[in-house]
Amino acid sequence: MLRNLTAGLLLLLALVLQVSLLNRLLGSFAPDVVLLTVVALAATRGPAAGAVIGFCGGLAYDMLPPANHTLGQYALVMCALGYLAGRAGERAPLVIVAVCAVIAPGLVEGIGALLGSPGLTWPVIRTVWLRSAVCNLVAAPAVFWVVNALSRQRRRGGGNELVTSWRRGTA
Amino acid sequence: MRDTRRARLALGLLVAAALILITVDHRSAALPVIGPIRSAAASFFGKVENVSAGITGPITGFVGMVKAAPGAERAVADLRKENARLRGELSAQRVDQGRMGKLDKMLGLAGLGRYRVVPAQVVARRSVPGFEDAVEIDAGTVDGVRQDMSVLTGEGLVGRVVQAGPDTSTVALLTDPALSAGARLEGSNEIGVVSGLGEEGGGENLVRFRLLDSSAPLAVGRRIVSFGSQQSKPYVPGVPIGIIERVESVPGELIKTAYARPFTDFSAIDVVGVIVQAPKRDPRDSVLPPVPRPAPTPMRARGRDQRQNEWWLGSPRVEAGPGDRRDARERGDARRRADEPRDQTGEPATEGRETGGEARVRPGRAAGGAEMPGRAAPAARPAEERPGRRPVAHAAAPAPETRGAAARGASGRAAAGNAATGHATGHAAAGHAGAGRIAPDSRAVAARPDAPPAHRPRERDGGN
CATH class of the missing domain: 1.20.5 (Single alpha-helices involved in coiled-coils or other helix-helix interfaces)
Known part of the structure; x- marks a missing residue:
């Protein structure tokens, strides 16, 4: 329960931070913090929870006020990526976060192009994809670290493990 | 003993x-006996006292310091706190001042075109390049903002409201590839379509201008204003859009395509204005900034006027085809002169004074805007003095104290709104209540001076 609350709060924080700070400061070079948060959360929580988190986070991102695109685009992309990250997250969480950070902009642009958004030609997609991927990759470790720290702390505090870590180490 | x-x-x-x-x-x-004795004693003892003070001074000072230590520590902490507070205030004031300048400019522009505006501030932004480009502003339906209204800054057109919530609304920017607006070349009747380029513009926020008549002359350095939509929704006429930077002419093409640099700096939008009521008459080219003089010393112009400066940097070939442009300007002037008599013999002066008086009779409402219409009526007449257009703009800006209040957040914005609406609409419309409601025909609202508003928007909308 507490975990879900934490995830929700983290998502909310990422959403607000994204539109009110990052986008205004960095313009088109802003990393997609919402996506990174979703993927990092999914990587620590598993496939089913990852898909749910991705869908909810994407839907919230679609509805976040300055929005002028078709509802559901981000929900679809983030749902799929959340599932993927949840599947592969146990083995190499940081790697899967980085992979998602790279492929997500392309997916979003591709769906936009399929839906017929004006101005989305192949050269545009290529340049934007490359730039967004690089920006996301730069921001990925930091976001991953923050999400990981917060969610792990919560799990330990309210979780079902009765043995504390230092005792586990000695046993 | x-x-x-x-x-x-x-x-x-x-x-x-x-x-x-x-x-x-x-x-x-x-x-004469006592005096010398006294002075001798004084000099001797004075010296001794000096020496002893030199020895004991540090000791007393140290004791005093130790005695005052707790108080001094508190004083230092207090001073530090005060210093931090003052520093914060100073930087806030600096930000406010910048905002004030922007608001001032925006109101000046609105006054030139006689647009009635609601000032707002950008609170969030979303830009997926090549995909969408939108900002959220902190004015909504409560303030009289409705869907499909034009939004401007002090430099020019920004975009239009695509969705209006109660307190905030979403504005799609002109650079959004999904947005198109009718536009007209300065000083002529050639019309075309401006549409956003998104990432296609190479990240320079350029817009594409397609001229519908391929035979019309289209030169670098000419400027574009909005053409205006039917009933001024979503675009009002006369708002400056940009300056043509590159012309692409393909022989045999039906339409001519050019790329224009918008006047508005889309990477740093802060204070904007939503035009809640269009002017009665198309302001034509009168809202455009004065033409930068094609002087041989552009370095001097740099410090003087930032906008001119931008122009210079933006298009060094601004003087291309000067004869053509000058002709067009003169034609525009002639037409404007022909328009003027209509403008001056009409309602403005008397009615403006009337509404001003009326506003003073009812002082209970919106103190900020109370005496504005009367003052603004003669001032905000852009076509009155051709050479002095900038001065008119400054006259149309609100009084200094209003301006000061304007930049100070939400409550200040209400006052600014009054000032803006009062000024922007110079004459007749200035005194009419409930103009925040956008009737399909804005003239219908303007014709009834005392129409009681069905639902009254927040005070910042009422011009009186």
Whole structure:
């Protein structure tokens, strides 16, 4: 329960931070913090929870006020990526976060192009994809670290493990 | 015991001497005996005192410091706190000042075109390049903002409202590839379509301008204003859009395509205005900034006017095809002169004064805007003096105290709104209540001075 609350709060924080700070400061070079948060959360929580988190986070991102695109685009992309990250997250969480950070902009642009958004030609997609991927990759470790720290702390505090870590180490 | 007598004698003598001294000093201050004694004593003892003070001074100082230590620590903490507060205030004031300048400019522009505006501030932004470009502003339906209204800054057109919530609304920017607006070349009747480029513009926020008539001359350096939509929704006429930077001419093409640099700096939008009521008459080219003089020394122009500066940097070839442009300008002037009599003999002056008086009778409402219409009516007439267009813009800006209040957040914005609406619409419309409601035909609202508003938006909408 507490975990879900934490995830929700983290998502909310990422959403607000994204539109009110990052986008205004960095313009088109802003990393997609919402996506990174979703993927990092999914990587620590598993496939089913990852898909749910991705869908909810994407839907919230679609509805976040300055929005002028078709509802559901981000929900679809983030749902799929959340599932993927949840599947592969146990083995190499940081790697899967980085992979998602790279492929997500392309997916979003591709769906936009399929839906017929004006101005989305192949050269545009290529340049934007490359730039967004690089920006996301730069921001990925930091976001991953923050999400990981917060969610792990919560799990330990309210979780079902009765043995504390230092005792586990000695046993 | 044995010296009792001697002691008594000595005592008696000394007392007598002291009495004599007292008597002498008291009775005759002018005697020349006492003065030298005194001065000698003073110099001697003074020296001794000085020396001893030099020795004991640090000690007393140290003791005093130790004694005052707790208080001093508190004082230091207080001073630090105060310093931080003052520093914060100073930077906030600097930000406010920047905002004030922007608001001032925006109101000046609105006054030139006689647009009635609601000022707002950008609170969030979302830009997926090549995909969408939108900002959220902190004015909504409560403030009279509705869907499909034009939004401008002090430089020019920004975009239009695509969705209006109660307190905030979403504005799609002109650079959004999904947005198109009718546009007209300055000083002519050639119309075309401006549409956003998104990432296609190479990240420079350029817009594409397609001229519908391919035979019309289209030169670098010409400027574009909005053409205006039917019933001014979503775009009002006359708002400056940009300056043509590159012309792409393909022989045999039906339409001409050019790329224009918008006047608005889309990477740093802060204070904007939503046009809640269009002007009665198309302001034509009067809202455009004055043409930068094609002087041979662009370096000097740099410090003077930032906008001119931007122009210069933006298009160094601004003087291309000057003859053509000058002709067009003169034609525009002639037309404007022909328009003027209509403008001046019409309602403005008298009615503006009337509404001003009326506003003073009812002082209960919106103190900020109360005496504005009367003052603004003669001032905000852009076509009145052709050469002095900028001065008119400044006259149309609100009074200094209003301006000061304007930049100070939400409550300030309400006052600014009054000032803006009062100024922006110079004449007739200035006094009418409930103009925040956007009737399909804005003239219908303007014709009824005392129409009671069905639902009254927040005070910042009421012009009176």
